[in-house]
Amino acid sequence: VGELETTNVLDIDDLSPTEVETVLDRAAALKAGEDDVQFPQATLAMLFEKPSTRTRVSFETGMTQLGGHAIFLGPDDVHLGHGEPVKDTARALSGYVDAIMARLFDHADLEELAEYATVPVVNGLTDDAHPCQTLADLLTIRETFGDFDVQATWVGDGNNVAQSFVLGCALAGVDLTVATPEGYGIDDAVLSQAAELGGTPETTTDPESAVADADVVYTDVWVSMGQESQREEKLAAFDDFQLNDGLLADTDAKVMHCLPAHRGEEITDGVLESERSLVWQQAENRLHAQNGLLAELLS
Numbered sequence: 520v521g522e523l524e525t526t527n528v529l530d531i532d533d534l535s536p537t538e539v540e541t542v543l544d545r546a547a548a549l550k551a552g553e554d555d556v557q558f559p560q561a562t563l564a565m566l567f568e569k570p571s572t573r574t575r576v577s578f579e580t581g582m583t584q585l586g587g588h589a590i591f592l593g594p595d596d597v598h599l600g601h602g603e604p605v606k607d608t609a610r611a612l613s614g615y616v617d618a619i620m621a622r623l624f625d626h627a628d629l630e631e632l633a634e635y636a637t638v639p640v641v642n643g644l645t646d647d648a649h650p651c652q653t654l655a656d657l658l659t660i661r662e663t664f665g666d667f668d669v670q671a672t673w674v675g676d677g678n679n680v681a682q683s684f685v686l687g688c689a690l691a692g693v694d695l696t697v698a699t700p701e702g703y704g705i706d707d708a709v710l711s712q713a714a715e716l717g718g719t720p721e722t723t724t725d726p727e728s729a730v731a732d733a734d735v736v737y738t739d740v741w742v743s744m745g746q747e748s749q750r751e752e753k754l755a756a757f758d759d760f761q762l763n764d765g766l767l768a769d770t771d772a773k774v775m776h777c778l779p780a781h782r783g784e785e786i787t788d789g790v791l792e793s794e795r796s797l798v799w800q801q802a803e804n805r806l807h808a809q810n811g812l813l814a815e816l817l818s
């Protein structure tokens with residue numbers, strides 16, 4: 520029997536600190552082959568308004584490993600949002616499948632989907648949040664350092680991945696500093712929510728001081744999917760925020776990136792491919808973390 524109170528994971532703080540631990544423990548057990556739970560015929564609908572490598576393949580593979588099945592529904596496959604309102608898609612899909620995972624632009628659309636669906640809804644990334652990434656990130660941090668007594672630093676854009684990471688660190692008790700250019704910080708509402716969860720993320724516009732004491736430094740693309748028109752403006756603003764050998768010269772910190780990476784922009788090829796890099800472990804952990812979450816939600 521699953522131990523989660525919530526049925527929807529629209530952001531990581533839909534889970535309590537204990538529930539995050541429950542999901543991560545389940546993920547670790549599944550990863551180690553110590554849990555062989557099966558959900559025969561369980562079906563996951565996967566709605567995608569944006570492209571994806573990791574999210575699509577890890578969820579689809581995960582459902583196969585759990586004995587079920589996943590249906591990929593890309594932007595040209597369903598009526599979502601253009602041929603019919605989101606709330607209609609939500610109710611129709613709920614009559615067929617056991618859970619819905621959705622990657623949408625507008626977070627409000629995901630909220631509408633969850634409001635009208637009668638099966639669990641999981642966020643596979645919106646413009647505001649990426650909680651499944653955060654679960655994989657926390658699993659990676661715990662595997663690498665043994666616990667969450669870790670100093671993490673985010674360098675770059677205060678985007679969807681960053682915002683869920685801020686909340687995830689607050690839930691797990693990871694100390695966090697966030698370095699972003701002026702005007703590209705974490706939303707105030709997310710910082711307030713992190714504080715309510717007992718987190719004390721420090722914010723700065725100085726990447727050099729932010730990485731000085733870090734055990735792990737995390738970055739993501741400067742131009743997220745859907746922001747292509749802001750490209751020139753953002754590249755100029757983020758000039759000093761690249762993870763490169765210079766910025767990391769005085770630290771042994773590990774490096775995280777949710778991928779896809781834009782080498783030469785937010786991170787150099789050298790840093791991404793270096794001994795510091797946790798990115799492939801992070802990418803693999805998407806599968807295990809989500810299997811842990813699915814196992815809890817489908818139980």
Ligand code: CP
Nearest residue numbers: 571572573574777778
């Ligand atoms: N990190 C992540 O969500 O990757 P995809 O866009 O490939 O799914």
Ligand code: NVA
Nearest residue numbers: 678739743744778779
């Ligand atoms: N911030 C990136 C993450 C992709 C997984 C984007 O939204 O495009």
